[in-house]
Amino acid sequence: MSAPPPPAHPRRLGLTGSIGAGKSTVARLLRARGLTVLDADEQAREVTRDPAVLAEIEATFPGVVRGGELDRAALAARVFGESARLAALNAIIHPRVRARMLALEQAAAARGEEWVVQDVPLLFEGGLEAQMDAVLVVDAPLDLRVARVTRRSGLTAQEVLARDARQMSGEEKRKRATFVLDNSGDLASLEAQVDAALAALGIPTDDQQDKSPSRG
Known part of the structure; x- marks a missing residue:
């Protein structure tokens, strides 16, 4: 008797969080x-x-492709706060x-x-929650998130707050999460929360991997 075919896709662990919450750090820990x-x-x-794709974008948003490359800042400025333009880009x-x-x-x-x-x-804003088997939401207080983003990006606090306001609120994301990872403390605290969530979900981890977040 032949073995059953493999599943079409593995189980999905969604990872999301508001701007500056530390989602990229958690992604490195998971890797x-x-x-x-x-x-x-x-x-x-x-x-x-x-x-x-660049040709299609340029036809829809003239002037955002320069020298054969996408000017991401120009495109972002064109669609930010414009729902119809954003929908056209997303399509x-x-x-x-x-x-x-x-x-x-x-x-x-x-x-x-x-x-x-x-x-x-x-993830939540795009209606992808139903496709996930579980969802990790990374969160931190708003003032801490704003400070992180302004340090690394050159955006002003007002610009960060404007971007944050256009996402689903952190409170609503926490309500929908399977697990909330509080990234207001140190890295050791965040690692412990990641390990606890994976253990609760029964997700095996590779103990041979270096657990430093610099990997991946």
Whole structure:
């Protein structure tokens, strides 16, 4: 009797959080524990390197492709706060990102991986919650998040607050989370919370991996 076929995709652990909460740090911790982390933003960047996609974006938003490359700041300025323009951009990008994420999931399934992490900044806003088997929400107080982003990005506090206001509130994200990771303390505290969440979900980790967040 032949063995049953592998599942179409592994179980999905969603990872999300408000701007400046520390989602990227948690993603590195999960990679260090041997989990495959699929980064939706990274896949979107790959999609926008495709000349055909760039041509479609330029046709919709003239002037944002310069020298064969996407001017991300110019595009962001064009769509920020404009729901119709954002919807037009998403219609170009999102189907291609979903296809890339699915292909990566199928590769993980073929390797025998039981879980993959889907790192999606706007997971709840994009209606992807129902596709996840569990969701980790990384959170921290607003003043701390604003301070982190202004230090690393050059954005003003007002600009960070404007971006935060256009996302689902942290309170609502916490309500919808399977586990909330409080990133207001030190790294050791965050690591302990990550390990506790994985253990509660029964997700095996690779003890041979270096658990330093610099990996991945």
